[in-house]
Amino acid sequence: MERAVFVYTTWPTTAEAEAAGRSLVERRLAACVNILPGMISHYRWEGKVERAEEAVMIVKTRHCLICSHDLEISNIKIKNNLQPETT
Numbered sequence: 001m002e003r004a005v006f007v008y009t010t011w012p013t014t015a016e017a018e019a020a021g022r023s024l025v026e027r028r029l030a031a032c033v034n035i036l037p038g039m040i041s042h043y044r045w046e047g048k049v050e051r052a053e054e055a056v057m058i059v060k061t062r063h064c065l066i067c068s069h070d071l072e073i074s075n076i077k078i079k080n081n082l083q084p085e086t087t
Helices: 014-026 063-079
Strands: 004-011 032-045 048-062
Touching: 004 014, 014 032, 014 048, 048 063
Parallel strands: none
Antiparallel strands: 004 048, 032 048
16 A cells, blocks of 8 residues: 655645645545645745745645645646745
8 A cells, every 4th residue: 555645835825725735636636635824934035034924735645646746736836926845
């Protein structure tokens, strides 16, 4: 049996996370997504400490779909002028 994995992503809004999550489930790249709105992040960007409100999306998928999932998330974010995450 193939190993299940959880993929952690962040989105600027809950609506964007929902659209991306629905696309992943519809395309069978994820069994389920959980969206947690209202996260506050503090991070360093271009030499300054920034604050942002984001939505977390946890994707439940299979290990063999990770490359497909990463590509899909990157494509969605690029299409919406968002920065894809790198790990």
